[in-house]
Amino acid sequence: MEVRPVRWEGEALVLIDQTQLPHRLVEIRYRDWREVAEAIRRMVVRGAPAIGAAAACGLTLAAEAVEAADMSLFRQRWLEAAEAFARTRPTAVNLFWAIERMKAVVAACDSPHEARRRLREESEAILREDVEANRAIGRYGQELVPDGARILTHCNAGALATVGYGTALGVIRAAVEAGKRVHVYADETRPRLQGMQLTAWELVQEGIPVTVITDNMAGMLMRRGEIDLVVVGADRIAANGDVANKVGTYSVAVLARWHGIPFYVAAPTSTVDLSAADGSAIPIEERSSEEVTHIGGVRIAPEGVHVINPAFDVTPADLVTAIITERGVARSPYTQSLSQMVLASTGEAR
DSSP states (O other): OOOOSEEEETTEEEEEOTTSTTTOOOEEEEOOHHHHHHHHHTTSSOSHHHHHHHHHHHHHHHHHHOOOSSHHHHHHHHHHHHHHHHTTOSSOHHHHHHHHHHHHHHHTOSSHHHHHHHHHHHHHHHHHHHHHHHHHHHHHHHTTSOTTEEEEEOSOOSGGGSSSSOSHHHHHHHHHHTTOOEEEEEEOOTTTTHIIIIIHHHHHHHTOOEEEEOGGGHHHHHHTTOOOEEEEOOSEEETTSOEEEETTHHHHHHHHHHTTOOEEEEOOGGGEETTOOSGGGSOOOBOOTHHHHEETTEEOSOTTOOOOOBSEEEEOGGGOSEEEETTEEEOSSHHHHHHHHHHHHTTOOO
C-alpha cells in the first residue's frame, strides 16, 4: 500500500487525517488555506517534511484566494497567510524552509496571476522532491542495515510524516526492498502514541514485522542484546549535528550509547538549520496538557495535576552515529559534513 498523506487532487489539497489512524483511514479535502493551517496545528498532518509540504500547498490556496489585481496588495495579503502558517508549529524547520521557498517565488513575480501559477508549480515540485529525497535517504541508509537487523525506532518517521516513503521508515523499507530481513521495535511514543498508532500501522500494511513496546522497555531490550541499531527521524537539526526529534529520543540515544548500539538519524537536508549553531537555538514546542492527562478523550490523570508537555527534545551530536540525508551519510564533525550537504542541495556547493 502506497501512503501519500499530502497530495493535490485537482484544485483541492488532500490530507490523511492522522488523528483517526489506525482505526479509520480518512482523507480530507481542503480549499481554504486557514483550514490547512489549523490541520497542521491540530496534527491532522504531522512530521516535519509533511508539515512543510502541507504549508506550501496551503500558501498556494492562499494565493488563489487573494482577490487583488495590484501586486503590492497581493503580496501584503498573501504574506499575512505566510505569517499564520509560521505560527502553527515552531520546531519543525521544514515549515519555515517551505515558507521561505514560497516567499522567494512571490518576490520574483510581477503579477498576481503569475504568482498563483508559479506557487502551484512550486508546491507540486516540493511534493515531488520530497518523495525523491526520501527514496535517496533509503538507498543510503539501507547500506547501514545488516541482514537480520532488529531495529528500534521512536515516534513516526514514515510515509505519514512525509509526502511519501518516509525517512527513518524509508531506510527500513529500502532494506526490505534490498532483500534484507528486519524486525522493527516501535516505541509507543507517549503522549500521542505515534509509534503505536502510526508506525505500527504503516509496517503492518506492508507486512514488515513489527513489535510495539512501551517507551520504558527500550533499555531492557538493549541490555538483553535484542536491538542492533536505532533509526529515528528529525524535526530540526542544528549546524553542529544536535537533533530535535519527538520527546523521548534523547533517552533512546543515551541508552544506545551505553549499550554500544549505533544511533542513526534520517532526514532530508531541508531539516538542517545552519542558522542554529547548536541545539540550544532550537525552539521547543510546548503542547496542551490534555495530551498527557487524556487518552482518546478520556482523562487518566487526577484533576488539578500539573503537567509539562514539550513535544520535542534535543539529542546532542556526540550521541549520533551518523545522519542519513538524500545527499549521503553525514558523520562527525557535522559542522563540516552537514554544511557541505546543505550547500550541495541548494546548488551553492563549489
